[in-house]
Amino acid sequence: MLTKSKEKISSGSETSMYSRTRRRSSPALFIGVVVTVVVGLLGVALLVVAPLLISHAAPSRQKNNTPATMVSGTLTATLTAGTVQIQSDLTFTNASNLAFTLKIADLAKNKQLFQETTTTTANGLSTATTTFPSQVQKIPNSWVATISTGNHGKVIGVALFLSKDTTAKATFTAMAMTDTAIMMLGTLTAKLTPATAQAPGTVRVKPMLMFTNFANKHFTLTITDRASTQTLFTSQAQTTNATGHTTGSVSFPAPLGLTTIPTTWEAKIVANGTTPGIAPFVPNTTTMTTAIATFKATTATATAISGTLTATLTPGTAQAPGLVRVQGALAFTNFASKQFTLTVTNSAGITVFVSQPQTTDATGHTATMNLPFSTPSAATTIPTGWVATITNIAQGTTLGTAPFSLDNTATTATITFTA
Numbered sequence: 341m342l343t344k345s346k347e348k349i350s351s352g353s354e355t356s357m358y359s360r361t362r363r364r365s366s367p368a369l370f371i372g373v374v375v376t377v378v379v380g381l382l383g384v385a386l387l388v389v390a391p392l393l394i395s396h397a398a399p400s401r402q403k404n405n406t407p408a409t410m411v412s413g414t415l416t417a418t419l420t421a422g423t424v425q426i427q428s429d430l431t432f433t434n435a436s437n438l439a440f441t442l443k444i445a446d447l448a449k450n451k452q453l454f455q456e457t458t459t460t461t462a463n464g465l466s467t468a469t470t471t472f473p474s475q476v477q478k479i480p481n482s483w484v485a486t487i488s489t490g491n492h493g494k495v496i497g498v499a500l501f502l503s504k505d506t507t508a509k510a511t512f513t514a515m516a517m518t519d520t521a522i523m524m525l526g527t528l529t530a531k532l533t534p535a536t537a538q539a540p541g542t543v544r545v546k547p548m549l550m551f552t553n554f555a556n557k558h559f560t561l562t563i564t565d566r567a568s569t570q571t572l573f574t575s576q577a578q579t580t581n582a583t584g585h586t587t588g589s590v591s592f593p594a595p596l597g598l599t600t601i602p603t604t605w606e607a608k609i610v611a612n613g614t615t616p617g618i619a620p621f622v623p624n625t626t627t628m629t630t631a632i633a634t635f636k637a638t639t640a641t642a643t644a645i646s647g648t649l650t651a652t653l654t655p656g657t658a659q660a661p662g663l664v665r666v667q668g669a670l671a672f673t674n675f676a677s678k679q680f681t682l683t684v685t686n687s688a689g690i691t692v693f694v695s696q697p698q699t700t701d702a703t704g705h706t707a708t709m710n711l712p713f714s715t716p717s718a719a720t721t722i723p724t725g726w727v728a729t730i731t732n733i734a735q736g737t738t739l740g741t742a743p744f745s746l747d748n749t750a751t752t753a754t755i756t757f758t759a
Contacts, residue, residue: 407434410514411497413466415442415485419506424474426454430487432464433514440466440489440496447526447548448482450585479508481527481632482548487512495552498637500525513637523552524616525637526586528561528607532629534599541594543601545573549635551584551611559611561590566620566647566669566705567604570595600628606646606671607633615673618704619646619758636758643675645730645740645757649709653751655720662715664693664722670730670757672704672739679733682711687725697733721750728755 413430432438437459444454454472483501488494496517499510517523526549535541547561557580563573573592580586605621621631636644649668656662666682678700684693693713700706726744731737744753 408517409433409435409438409489409496410517411435411440411487411512412514413512415499415501415510415512417479417483417501417508417510419474419476419479422473422475423471424454424479425469425471428466428468428470430460430466430512432460432466435460435464435489436462438464438489440487441493443486443488444472445484445486445550445585446480446482447484447550447585448480450581450583450587453483478505479503481508481634483508483510484525484550485510485512486550486552495523498523498525498550498552500527500634500636515637517552520553522554522611522614522616523637524549524554524609524611525635526550527635528619528621528633530563530601530605530621530631530633532594532598532601534629535594535596541598542591543573543594544589544591546589547578547586549580549586549609549617551580551616553584554580554611555582555584556580557611559609562608562610563592564606564608565602565604566606566671567602572605601631603648605631605633608671609635615704618644618671618673620648620671634758643732643739644673646671647757649728649755649757651722651726651744651753651755653715653719653722655751656716656718662719663712664715666711666713666728666755667709668755669708670706672700672706674704675700675732675739676702676704680739681731681733682709683729683731684713685727685729686723692726722746722753724750726753730757 410433411430416427416429418425418427426444432440439457439459441455441457443452445452453474456470458466458468460466479501481501481503485499485501486495487497489496494517497512497515499512501508501510526547529546529548531544533542533544545563558576559578559580560574560576561578562571564571572595573590575590578586578590601621601623603620603623607619607621608615609617617635619633619635621633623631647668647670649666649670651664651666654663654665679697681697682695683691685691695711698706698709722744724746727741728744729741730739732739740757742755742757744755746753
């Protein structure tokens, strides 16, 4: 009995030892070992790979910091016996020996007229002369020049040719463009058909606009009268084609009794929630039933100014100095509820006058400004060479400049800002 009991005990002890041994070799123990090894290998790999990743990432940061290529200057077009000569006088920044493509198109016909690729000098200049055939009798204001770089044709500048019959000039302003920036330029032509006893009056508006990075998309056209703050027309159904150009025309009822287009009409373009253009309609002085709003090239986020101010001189006397009074209203894009100053400088660059802070409203318009300042009592005319400058107070940047254009008496001048 005792012997059997010992055997049982002995047998039980072996079983217990075996169980403990199996617990030590359990799956949990195996997983712990594997995890430790894997973590160690990952640590080694990180030490080896991280420097490589950093070295590969460095060029990307360098690329983002590369200064943008910009273009400024002019293209002069001259029409002679069926041939148009284009004389370049362009300056490129950060563009030594850079290949660029010049395209000229007619917005009215939605047709490309010319394309050529050439290269800047080591100093980033282009003074090349080139020609292309044309059957036009005079160069129209619907011609536009585009300059692009790279294999993907990144646009760095667009400009409208301003025509004087057989000659025209396109002026480029340096702007830092991104691959997605919306830039717009062109004209809107409004033609009034006054009301008759048989039919109401109508206004037909033909957009000739070109957008970059905005093909096959909708934009909003709004026409207002600054004098009455009345919205005359709004259309959200305007569409660009596959090349970013506009086609067609729109019409709206003319205000009752309207026989001429007022100088207070203004056009505004909104694209993608931003305003790439705002411009006044300038009537034809002969008929006053047609008017053109001209948009210079600007990006949808840039600030542009449009409108005309009038300066009037009251000559001084022996008892009092002369007085110049600048009056009028301006419209700004992307500059709502912000402050600016108006500065007048003379031909020597000396400051003649700096206004008190002026403020735009929620739509980017100013109230009618009345800004008087004194002149020497001996002054009987407004001097030539005066220039008005609009400055963003918050940033200290120049938003626009315009010269004083004197009338025949030189006691009145107009100061026109064009968006």
